[in-house]
Amino acid sequence: xxxxxxxxxxxxxxxxxxDAAGRAGRRGARVAEAQAxxxxxxxxxxxxxxxTAITFLLVVPTCFIVVYSFWLRTATGAEQVGFYLDNWKEVxxxxxxxxxxLETLKIAAISTVACAxxxxxxxxxxxxxxxxHRGFLLLLLMLPFWISYIIRTMSWINILGTSGAINAVLLWxxxxxxxxxxxxxxxxxxxxxxxxxxxxxxxxxxxxxEGIDRNLTEAAKSLGCTGWQAFREVTLPLSxxxxxxxxxxxxxxxxxxxxxxxxxxxxxDAMFANLVYExxxxxxxxxxxxxxxxxxxxxxxGLVTIYTRYLGIDQIAKSFR
Amino acid sequence: xxxxxGWIGISSFTILVYIFMFAPVVVVMLLxxxxxxxGSFPMQGVSFRWFVELWNNDAIVRAFRxxxxxxxxxxxxxxxxxxxxxxxxxxxxxxxxxIMSTVLISPILIPEVVLxxxxxxxxxxxxxxxxxxLLLLGHVIFTMPxxxxxxxxxxxxxxxxxxxxxxSLGANSLxxxxxxxxxLMLPAVLAGMLFSxxxxxxxxxxxxxxxxxxxxxxxxxxxxxxxNSISPEINALGTVMVVITVVLPxxxxxxxxxxxxxxxxx
Numbered sequence: 001x002x003x004x005x006x007x008x009x010x011x012x013x014x015x016x017x018x019d020a021a022g023r024a025g026r027r028g029a030r031v032a033e034a035q036a037x038x039x040x041x042x043x044x045x046x047x048x049x050x051x052t053a054i055t056f057l058l059v060v061p062t063c064f065i066v067v068y069s070f071w072l073r074t075a076t077g078a079e080q081v082g083f084y085l086d087n088w089k090e091v092x093x094x095x096x097x098x099x100x101x102l103e104t105l106k107i108a109a110i111s112t113v114a115c116a117x118x119x120x121x122x123x124x125x126x127x128x129x130x131x132x133h134r135g136f137l138l139l140l141l142m143l144p145f146w147i148s149y150i151i152r153t154m155s156w157i158n159i160l161g162t163s164g165a166i167n168a169v170l171l172w173x174x175x176x177x178x179x180x181x182x183x184x185x186x187x188x189x190x191x192x193x194x195x196x197x198x199x200x201x202x203x204x205x206x207x208x209x210e211g212i213d214r215n216l217t218e219a220a221k222s223l224g225c226t227g228w229q230a231f232r233e234v235t236l237p238l239s240x241x242x243x244x245x246x247x248x249x250x251x252x253x254x255x256x257x258x259x260x261x262x263x264x265x266x267x268x269d270a271m272f273a274n275l276v277y278e279x280x281x282x283x284x285x286x287x288x289x290x291x292x293x294x295x296x297x298x299x300x301x302g303l304v305t306i307y308t309r310y311l312g313i314d315q316i317a318k319s320f321r
Numbered sequence: 322x323x324x325x326x327g328w329i330g331i332s333s334f335t336i337l338v339y340i341f342m343f344a345p346v347v348v349v350m351l352l353x354x355x356x357x358x359x360g361s362f363p364m365q366g367v368s369f370r371w372f373v374e375l376w377n378n379d380a381i382v383r384a385f386r387x388x389x390x391x392x393x394x395x396x397x398x399x400x401x402x403x404x405x406x407x408x409x410x411x412x413x414x415x416x417x418x419x420i421m422s423t424v425l426i427s428p429i430l431i432p433e434v435v436l437x438x439x440x441x442x443x444x445x446x447x448x449x450x451x452x453x454x455l456l457l458l459g460h461v462i463f464t465m466p467x468x469x470x471x472x473x474x475x476x477x478x479x480x481x482x483x484x485x486x487x488x489s490l491g492a493n494s495l496x497x498x499x500x501x502x503x504x505l506m507l508p509a510v511l512a513g514m515l516f517s518x519x520x521x522x523x524x525x526x527x528x529x530x531x532x533x534x535x536x537x538x539x540x541x542x543x544x545x546x547x548x549n550s551i552s553p554e555i556n557a558l559g560t561v562m563v564v565i566t567v568v569l570p571x572x573x574x575x576x577x578x579x580x581x582x583x584x585x586x587x
Contacts, residue, residue: 058427158345289438
């Protein structure tokens, strides 16, 4: 962000002319002014297609579902326009929704912690590995991003299923005599989520580790720290922004998914986004679906806002460099 | 530090994590070549029959075509918008810039499910049914932030002096853009296009909301097939997808790097 190049030469030229000769100089100043206006307009011109898209495909639609959530779906299936609090009353007071929301946050939290625990060491390994190997290691880290989410998720069926790899091995070894069902429970959902989210975590931690000045650890060691102490006192604290960015990303992505529980979870493992999907796609109760998705937006959006308020958005953007 | 017990521990743990990330996908690719009727262990022999069956399955071929067209259109539109926006962000300083950098990536800051619902209901209200255009609009808005992030990172690295030289030699700004800026930006453009194509090609979260009945993309087709049972055909389809989404960007990146290298030596 700091590398913005400003265009100043035109101003300089105009300025010098004004000093040189009276009238011609004033004309020069006017030209410079016109150029300045042109320059002020240009970025907005360049931004306008993207901003138009965001306004009409994101901002206005989001405001629209706020309005929509106060409408009512009548018994006939038609919508009643107006200001009814029924959807919100249902969503906010029914313990069914509250329990699933809490369950969703719990699963997302468990997955995030698991990602942090599993992700820190590989990130450290890549950051401190031999420079010659680092390119390859980074490539391996990027690969999962290119492999389809649904393929990675469904691949667990081949591992955990009754005729999957683990059962096949256990049967062959004679440890068990009939396959055990390891799928369609909370653990398999968490496993699928961790595998989906782990690359985001590793990448973010790696980026912050990569930015740490190596002289700092050397300095700490020369002052008598052991390697472990130097890590604990210097490297770990300095990598916390990356850990925080990775955790936020994992938590928000994890809490907003409905595909993983649909593929790897049982009927009891529905997450909050599944309720949204049910309401919108299956039951066609759009006002209720709007209210439900707004709850998800408020909870997760609140988290993002708190995070950016204190840590800024730049840390997450950094991982794209 | 290297070869110390601590470092050996770190590298072994890393290998285990990488196995955790890749083993399931490797198993999918293995089972795709299984002769058995059921997509499961034990493997009974190696064959390409499931790939042939894929080829003969009209629904899958159709889904494939839709995914390709959708991905291509998405990548063209969102890369165009994204590059223009990135140019504004990297080359200019203007009031409100900090806010703009957040606004531009806002589509990925809100949960995709919410974005999907909002867009679907709003366009329905305007009279646009679930349709291919809706799918396209959704994919564009969802992939654009990624393009902005990737392209911005590349643009920062391009020296401004080349453009200034062209301008001072009498080229107008349009000529400068096509003769100097665009060729220099080509790796960034390519990266943006590949990135948005892959994201669009893989997307299922929004797609399931936006797609009209009867239209399937490859991911939603896999999703629908999973509802019945896991067959070797799904594994074969998964293998094809992995090959497309992995090999394509890798060659793209290699070409991009070669182009960039040639620019530097010139």
